[in-house]
Amino acid sequence: LELFENAGLRVVFLPMPEGVESVSCYDRQCENAFFFIATGHSAERQLFRLCYELGRIYLHNGGMAGGGKIGSLDADHAARRFAALFLMPEEAVITTVRQVGFGPGQWTWEMLLRLKHRFGVSAEAFLYRLGELDLIDSPRLKTLKEQI
Numbered sequence: 001l002e003l004f005e006n007a008g009l010r011v012v013f014l015p016m017p018e019g020v021e022s023v024s025c026y027d028r029q030c031e032n033a034f035f036f037i038a039t040g041h042s043a044e045r046q047l048f049r050l051c052y053e054l055g056r057i058y059l060h061n062g063g064m065a066g067g068g069k070i071g072s073l074d075a076d077h078a079a080r081r082f083a084a085l086f087l088m089p090e091e092a093v094i095t096t097v098r099q100v101g102f103g104p105g106q107w108t109w110e111m112l113l114r115l116k117h118r119f120g121v122s123a124e125a126f127l128y129r130l131g132e133l134d135l136i137d138s139p140r141l142k143t144l145k146e147q148i
Helices: 002-006 043-064 075-087 090-100 109-119 123-132 138-147
Strands: 010-014 022-027 032-038
Touching: 022 043, 032 043, 043 075, 075 123, 090 109, 090 123, 109 123, 109 138, 123 138
Parallel strands: 010 032
Antiparallel strands: 022 032
C-alpha cells in the first residue's frame, strides 16, 4: 500500500456490493490511477486485489483495451497473473525457499503459512506459485491444497 501511495496513486478502502472486490480507473489527463478496494476481506486478499487492479490498468493502457488477449490469456487472467508475479517474483520466491532449505517433497502446512507472510499473500496463492516454479512436488501440492 505504501508503495502505491508513495507513487502518488490513490487507494480507497470502502464497503462494496456483494460480489465486487475491487474497481480501478485511470485518469489519462492527470496520469493517475485510482483504486477502490472492498473492505471485509483479509489484508492478503485486499493486497492481491490492489495488484490485480494495477495489472488491469497497466495491461489495458498497454494495448489490452476491449478485452484483448496477451498470448492465450484473457484480460482478467492476465491481471491475476500480473498480481501474482508482482507480489511473488520468481527470484525472490526461489531465494526464500533456498534459504529455508526445503526440497520439493518436504513442505509442511506450517512452513507454507510461515513463508507466505513474507510475500503478503494467501496460502493458496503461495502454494500455486510454488507449483508454477516446481518448488513443490505434485503429491505435496495436492495434500496441501486439500488443507486449504
